Amino acid sequence: MTLGLLQGGSSYGMLYLYVGIFMLLIAGFVATVLVLARLISPSSSSKAKAQTYETGESTVTDPWRPFPVRYYVFALLFLIFDVEAAFLYPWAVVYGDLGLYGFVEMVIFVSILSVGLAYAWKKGALKWV
Amino acid sequence: MQTVLNLLEAEPIRLFVSFGAVLFLVLNLAAILTMAERKASAYIHLRYGPNRVGPRGLLQPAADVVKLFTKENVMPGRSDMWVFLGAPIAMFIPAALVWMVIPFSPDAVVANLNVGILFFVAITSIGALGVVMAGYGSRSTFSLLGALRGAAQIISYEVPLILSLLGVIMLTGSLSLVEVVNAQGSTFWTWYFLPQLPMFLTFYIAGLAEVKRVPFDLPEGESEIVGGFMVEYSGMTWALIQAAEFASMGLMSAINVTLFLGGWQPPLPFLDFGPFNWVWFGLKTALIMFTFQWIRWSLPRLRMDQLMDLGWKVLVPMTLVWLFVTAGAMLVIPGN
Numbered sequence: 001m002t003l004g005l006l007q008g009g010s011s012y013g014m015l016y017l018y019v020g021i022f023m024l025l026i027a028g029f030v031a032t033v034l035v036l037a038r039l040i041s042p043s044s045s046s047k048a049k050a051q052t053y054e055t056g057e058s059t060v061t062d063p064w065r066p067f068p069v070r071y072y073v074f075a076l077l078f079l080i081f082d083v084e085a086a087f088l089y090p091w092a093v094v095y096g097d098l099g100l101y102g103f104v105e106m107v108i109f110v111s112i113l114s115v116g117l118a119y120a121w122k123k124g125a126l127k128w129v
Numbered sequence: 130m131q132t133v134l135n136l137l138e139a140e141p142i143r144l145f146v147s148f149g150a151v152l153f154l155v156l157n158l159a160a161i162l163t164m165a166e167r168k169a170s171a172y173i174h175l176r177y178g179p180n181r182v183g184p185r186g187l188l189q190p191a192a193d194v195v196k197l198f199t200k201e202n203v204m205p206g207r208s209d210m211w212v213f214l215g216a217p218i219a220m221f222i223p224a225a226l227v228w229m230v231i232p233f234s235p236d237a238v239v240a241n242l243n244v245g246i247l248f249f250v251a252i253t254s255i256g257a258l259g260v261v262m263a264g265y266g267s268r269s270t271f272s273l274l275g276a277l278r279g280a281a282q283i284i285s286y287e288v289p290l291i292l293s294l295l296g297v298i299m300l301t302g303s304l305s306l307v308e309v310v311n312a313q314g315s316t317f318w319t320w321y322f323l324p325q326l327p328m329f330l331t332f333y334i335a336g337l338a339e340v341k342r343v344p345f346d347l348p349e350g351e352s353e354i355v356g357g358f359m360v361e362y363s364g365m366t367w368a369l370i371q372a373a374e375f376a377s378m379g380l381m382s383a384i385n386v387t388l389f390l391g392g393w394q395p396p397l398p399f400l401d402f403g404p405f406n407w408v409w410f411g412l413k414t415a416l417i418m419f420t421f422q423w424i425r426w427s428l429p430r431l432r433m434d435q436l437m438d439l440g441w442k443v444l445v446p447m448t449l450v451w452l453f454v455t456a457g458a459m460l461v462i463p464g465n
């Protein structure tokens with residue numbers, strides 16, 4: 001009964017093609033639903049309806065303007081740790097075969113990054129104001 | 130019979146069968162979870178919950194879909210139309226696509242990618258893009274605040290989420306989810322949640338934050354920014370965003386189960402049902418989903434600074450410490 005979902009003898013590149021087609025199909029499905037809903041549902045526009053929702057007040061500000069730099073600091077931190085993870089993943093896959101050598105390598109690598117985290121912490125970069 | 134099998138083996142058929150199956154699963158999961166959410170909240174509040182449509186209110190999701198289909202989609206006049214309408218698509222893709230790499234029972238997986246875990250991490254982060262698109266495209270102050278909070282929260286919790294998977298990868302020696310499940314064995318004490326308990330808790334909490342559930346629902350924050358990034362959505366666009374949220378909650382439960390709770394593996398060897406082991410997968414996933422809902426109706430929302438402190442000052446150091454512990458233990462205890 002699960003035969004339709006069985007993993008066939010697909011080649012390496014075939015699987016990624018599969019994933020790509022899947023992504024397009026899902027996007028297509030959602031877009032179709034949106035179009036269908038547009039066709040079925042009523043639509044009438046008026047000036048009041050087109051206003052931005054601001055709890056009943058008339059809108060005075062445009063939100064497309066600079067926002068706090070606080071978000072940028074966290075994005076930067078995220079970038080550093082994401083790259084760290086990108087290096088740790090291949091290491092973790094082969095760790096079973098690396099033994100002590102791999103362990104020491106990882107200790108050095110993670111220690112350097114931990115110093116970075118500790119520095120950011122001490123400097124107050126992790127503090128949300 | 131043989132010709133039918135050959136037909137199913139043929140790639141285009143398999144593609145559409147599996148696409149239909151995944152889509153069926155995701156949409157039904159979203160519908161069932163909305164219902165379960167309302168019923169669970171009702172019973173936790175000592176109410177009955179929806180009980181008018183169908184027997185015990187079970188047809189409520191169907192009525193909701195019909196209602197939302199026939200509702201007008203009001204779009205704010207000054208919004209960026211394509212970004213606004215693209216957001217539901219960008220949020221739906223990660224919720225549906227990752228189901229491809231999850232093994233449901235011993236042989237049932239749509240695409241056994243050898244980088245399954247990496248695929249999961251990469252695709253779920255598209256969700257942050259969807260939130261930002263929704264907030265920016267609406268061009269509303271509430272939406273933008275919600276989107277910024279959402280982006281900050283999702284990328285902050287992405288770090289412990291990614292790091293907490295390292296223990297599992299080290300123990301398995303592979304990134305494929307099929308391999309991860311196979312390596313956990315069919316006894317519940319060999320599943321990874323025991324040797325990797327701090328990593329499991331980190332992953333669970335970070336997963337909760339990734340899918341924006343209470344206590345991490347600051348991007349929505351209905352009592353302060355009235356719905357956050359989805360305040361301007363209505364009708365079917367809103368329904369799709371909700372469906373994506375619920376489907377990604379189900380997905381996060383399934384990933385929790387696959388990585389730490391043995392996937393389809395039965396808890397004891399004599400409970401092995403062969404190809405019907407998807408029952409175990411379903412039961413365990415349902416259990417994790419229920420804990421998600423339980424938490425939602427029991428805990429208050431965190432403050433933004435508490436959220437960031439928990440992520441960066443508790444979860445990230447904890448994963449790094451347990452990374453050392455796991456690596457050291459694997460070195461000392463051979464044949465692990």
